[in-house]
Amino acid sequence: MRKRPSLSFHQLLLCICLLCTLTGAMALLSHCTSADRRFEQFTSQVFREEMTASTLNMHYTIADSAAFGITDYEPVLSLYTSGQSDASGERCSALLRQLSCIAYDKLSPENAFTYTLLQRSLENDLALAQFPYYNEPLSPSSGMQSQLPILLAEYTFRSRRDVTDYLALLDQVDDYFASLLLYEQEKAAAGFLMPDVSLEKVRKQCDTIVTIQELAQGTHFLQTTFEDRLVELQAQGILSAEVVSSFLKENDRLLTTVVQPAYATLSEGLYSLETSGSAGQTSSISQASPGGIIDTSGALPKGLALLPDGKAYYHHLLFAETGSSRSEKELVQMLLAQFQEEQAAIRSLTQQSPSLLSMLSEGITEGFPIPEPEEMLSDLQSRMINDFPVSNPTPSFTVKDVVPSLEPYSAPAFYLTTPLGDSDNNVIYINRRNSPMGLELYTTLAHEGFPGHLYQTVYSNRAFLDKDMDPVRKLIWYGGYLEGWALYVEFISYDYAADLLEQCGQSDAAQAALLEKHTRSLQLCMYTLLDLLIHGEGAGYDQTATFLGKFGIDSPEACKAIYTYIAEEPCNYPKYYVGYLEILKLRETARSHWGDRYSDLRFHTFYLENGCCDFSLLEELL
Structure with missing residues (x-):
């Protein structure tokens, strides 16, 4: 057995002091870096979860998902489910609890800034989650019934995977609109449904945005823009002519059998709500409008x-x-x-x-x-x-x-x-x-x-x-x-x-x-x-008309249009x-x-x- 060298008392004391100093420094360094590491792991997980929950959102946020560690995902549209607001509130609370466990004062300046930014946003989201039926995803001016086709038409194709993701999203439009209709039905039951005048606008959009006639002629923009994007991939050598032809047929099939029927079903569902007397957010025009005209034509949003x-x-x-x-x-x-x-x-x-x-x-x-x-x-x-x-x-x-x-x-x-x-x-x-x-x-x-x-x-x-x-x-x-x-x-x-x-x-x-x-x-x-x-x-409308009248806007039609738009788009x-x-x-x-x-x-x-x-x-x- 090899004999171990012995240390004098002074040498031993010096080693102990040095070891304590190094241990303290390493502990401090470890504590600082561990806070940053924990925070970055937390934010990375939050980001990945948000991206994989909505492929449409991910596609418009990052061009290369793999560069952000997202390689395995299923193409999905984010669907509404009953009780979703409660789940959203619980998620915000859980994220805030996780955030509070990270030592803010140990973070780098950049991470501390992101921490504060994220915390404020989550706290406000948590407050909004307490009002489950105040949002309007089918707003007449900016609802998903008109926004979704634009997002699909401009969905960039950089690879074959993008095309297959896109077609998978098309195949989910019926489920997506069904989930929005469910939300509107729940709003109606709770007394928060948009008024008839707004419902009618949305229905008319659903009846005209995707029509059987345009699809039959092959002239709908979701057909022409899809083909244009495929031609570009073919020119780059990413897709063959046979694959392009196959994708075109699949796109036509989905537009005809899924997307157009989804719009028709949504329109019918909204019509049922409209005729059932469920509309709740209403404000009647009953007093004299500017110009001496009395308008009792119906309900307006409030x-x-x-x-x-x-x-x-x-x-x-x-x-x-x-x-x-x-x-x-x-x-x-x-x-x-x-x-x-x-x-x-x-x-x-x-x-x-x-x-x-x-x-x-x-x-x-x-x-x-x-x-x-x-x-x-x-x-x-x-x-x-x-x-x-x-x-x-x-x-x-x-x-x-x-x-x-x-x-x-x-x-x-x-x-x-x-x-x-x-x-x-x-x-x-x-x-x-x-x-x-x-x-x-x-x-x-x-x-x-x-x-x-x-x-x-x-x-x-x-x-x-x-x-x-x-x-x-x-x-x-x-x-x-x-x-x-x-x-x-x-x-x-x-x-x-x-x-x-x-x-x-x-x-x-x-x-x-x-x-x-x-x-x-x-x-x-x-x-x-x-x-x-x-x-x-x-x-209400009368106060709005009076306000506008002070600035020379005294046409009842103009006042009604201004009031309605602002009431519908808070x-x-x-x-x-x-x-x-x-x-x-x-x-x-x-x-x-x-x-x-x-x-x-x-x-x-x-x-x-x-x-x-x-x-x-x-x-x-x-």
Whole structure:
């Protein structure tokens, strides 16, 4: 046996001291890194679960699922099940409990930021889960009956797996719509069903979006767009001609035997609810409307404030949609102050040149220097270069027309966001039914394209990947951050348009463009105030008509249309305009903190690179 060397007492004491020091340091290091590791494992699991729960959501969030550790999944549409709100609330509670077990003060700054962001979002989701029947997935203006076909038509095919996933999703549309009908039936039983006038709108959409006639002719956009995407894969050598032919037949079969019948069944189910007298969210017009006309034609939607605990629900919905932590009272004060600013700007412009009002009513269309959408987008890119960070390489894009069958249900223009890892397949849709032209088209393209949604999405996604941000942050969504930005740059584009018109010798038209900017801002401010009054205070049609009448909107038809849209789409206008005002406030804060170091370029870079956040957290970052 080998003899062990002996240690003196002093040597032993020194070793013990050294061992204690090293053990303490290692324990501290282990404790710090273990908190980060536990948090990242937690967020990774949450992200994977959310992605695999909805293939449609995953496809529009990440281009390559394998890059995020998702290789084994079943293509699924997320179906509603009875009692789902209780399950959602329990899941939020469970996630919050897991989150609370992670030592926040031991996290890295990046993880601590994500922790706070996720915690706030989950807490608000938990609060919303207490109101199971206040949501409306079949809204007449933005429901899934009209949104799902658009998402399917733009479902990018990068591989054969994408095609088979797509066909599997088509095969589930009947189950998906059946689950939404179940939700509407449960809403009806609880007294929360949309009124007949809204049900009728949705039914008409179901009857016209996918028709037997179009499918028989092979002209439906879900047939033509599918074939176009397959042809591209064939050209890349990914699919053979035989496989393409097989997929085309399967697509036609599913559209004819699954999708179209699913729409018909949904329409019939809604009609049954409509005729059964189940409609609950109603508000009768019985008093004299502006102009002396009495309208007793039927029921209109009512605001959330008139529902049980509706004000509490609206408060949480406002935060979820806008990302603003301000109270309704604070928002009203902020809106009224902006309203006065816009009025003063309009008054100043019209006093200088009264003829601008007639130019405004005629619109700046035929005389606008740039007629085509692609040229407008190019001009916008050149004008934004000094005030916005460069996104390399320059994002490519395609401008398409909305197909005729979807024109009645689509916005004047829209952009479908591209997923992480794919910045090349950008499409902007223009709805020719609304015929945006001239200045209106120019500013709309700024909103949807550059420096709006397209630019914001591509730049932010590239920054997200460059910084190796936690993927769970892609689950955080605040409409105010995204739509607020698009409206913010849309108003900037009016200044760009004024410069363009001035350069072309159209000085009066340039001033009219500025007047149009302030008029549009005033209008959106007014509609946002109405949203707060209708859903936060319980204002009905008569109060809305009186409010609008003070600003010269006295047509009963116009008042009814404005009231109905706002009542059917709670928080839609605040999502845009409150988001816009929060960006203005954030910009003021940046100017105050940064002083001489402030520039629009620096502020815009800060905003884009930090990704989707609530505004109070963005302000803390400043």
